[in-house]
Amino acid sequence: MKADWIIENLNLATMDAGRPGAYGAVHDAALAVADGKIAWLGARSELPAIEAAEMVDGRNGWLTPGLVDCHTHLVYAGDRAGEFDQRCRGLSYEEIARAGGGIQRTVAATRAASEAELLRGAEARLERLRREGVTCVEIKSGYGLELDAELRMLRVARALGERCPVTVRTTLLAAHAVPPEYAARPDDYITLVCEQILPAALDDGLVDAVDVFCEHIAFSPSQCERVFETATRAGLRVKAHAEQLSYQGAARLAARYAALSADHLEYLPESDIALLCEHGVVAVLLPGAWYFLRETRLPPVAAMRAAALPMAVATDLNPGSSPMASLLLAMNQACVLFGLCPEEALAGATRNAARALGLQHAKGVLRPGCDADLVLWDIDHPAELSYAVNLNRPAAVWQEGVHVRFA
Numbered sequence: 001m002k003a004d005w006i007i008e009n010l011n012l013a014t015m016d017a018g019r020p021g022a023y024g025a026v027h028d029a030a031l032a033v034a035d036g037k038i039a040w041l042g043a044r045s046e047l048p049a050i051e052a053a054e055m056v057d058g059r060n061g062w063l064t065p066g067l068v069d070c071h072t073h074l075v076y077a078g079d080r081a082g083e084f085d086q087r088c089r090g091l092s093y094e095e096i097a098r099a100g101g102g103i104q105r106t107v108a109a110t111r112a113a114s115e116a117e118l119l120r121g122a123e124a125r126l127e128r129l130r131r132e133g134v135t136c137v138e139i140k141s142g143y144g145l146e147l148d149a150e151l152r153m154l155r156v157a158r159a160l161g162e163r164c165p166v167t168v169r170t171t172l173l174a175a176h177a178v179p180p181e182y183a184a185r186p187d188d189y190i191t192l193v194c195e196q197i198l199p200a201a202l203d204d205g206l207v208d209a210v211d212v213f214c215e216h217i218a219f220s221p222s223q224c225e226r227v228f229e230t231a232t233r234a235g236l237r238v239k240a241h242a243e244q245l246s247y248q249g250a251a252r253l254a255a256r257y258a259a260l261s262a263d264h265l266e267y268l269p270e271s272d273i274a275l276l277c278e279h280g281v282v283a284v285l286l287p288g289a290w291y292f293l294r295e296t297r298l299p300p301v302a303a304m305r306a307a308a309l310p311m312a313v314a315t316d317l318n319p320g321s322s323p324m325a326s327l328l329l330a331m332n333q334a335c336v337l338f339g340l341c342p343e344e345a346l347a348g349a350t351r352n353a354a355r356a357l358g359l360q361h362a363k364g365v366l367r368p369g370c371d372a373d374l375v376l377w378d379i380d381h382p383a384e385l386s387y388a389v390n391l392n393r394p395a396a397v398w399q400e401g402v403h404v405r406f407a
């Protein structure tokens, strides 16, 4: 057996649900990498005779799968700090929106930005995530809300995946908000999404999945269903921003279309959980938005846990409701605010996040045959990753077996 390199003198948090014990841990372990994949892992005492070009010292740390941020809106222009200031002074979201603020401000700035400008801003935000050990990220469109600008956002997302050592999955979220020119006729905008934007994105190879924002301030379940129907007929998997601010029945709709994930879920009734389980839909929890919007209604985490519904955790990185480029902070918030335990939070940012992107066979676990997306941490226990805020940085990151170097 041959390997490109072997790391030893460390512990593994494999996050492999097929392994017994917390974190699927292997103590005093070794792991071999060949051709960008994990070739072997196990106790160091059982390491077979492998011819390796390089040996790496794990310095008694912990190796986890590369982190997966499965819900971001990190391509955008402008910022909303001015609105934040207004909100802190007591202005309501409605007052801000009436004055031209809110999502429409980001849409206007994004439409006006060149591809190069969008790329520059997004690359800087992505680097923040990567420096914390993120090796795979989902990026949504949804601030263009017209054909050209939506495609531009998706091209930037694809370009990020080519320029940076990170796997990028793109999601078309043209049904994010009703654009101003369609203010009184949202159904006509949905027609534009289904008949022009989605087919064009598909033709250009820019879209891996399709998302909708099902909410009273965005689109109704029947409008979202038209998008799901079009996407499904085109062979694309779907996702939904569901039950964030009110109960719309969006998670049930997502289940009917065997969605990859239903995201937010603060208003999900416990009675809908079984349906998500049945159709393999991952519950993506986004505590950053909950925190930033000072929400009070909690997602039904205890019932999700009892039903063994897979829970993922993501940043929701966006300028309006979650300006937060830290998946480790989202893990901490998931524990403190939503009641996850640290092992669930780490599973949420690895195994279950990969599943929310349809990548469960390649990413999110340490297992032979999976991509060698790896993060080495100088910690005594993996719970530290969810426990501490801004105290943990990777000692080393590998993406598909290649050591990632930061400037």
Ligand SMILES: [Zn+2]
Residues within 6 Å of the ligand: 071, 073, 241, 316
């Ligand atoms: Zn979102």
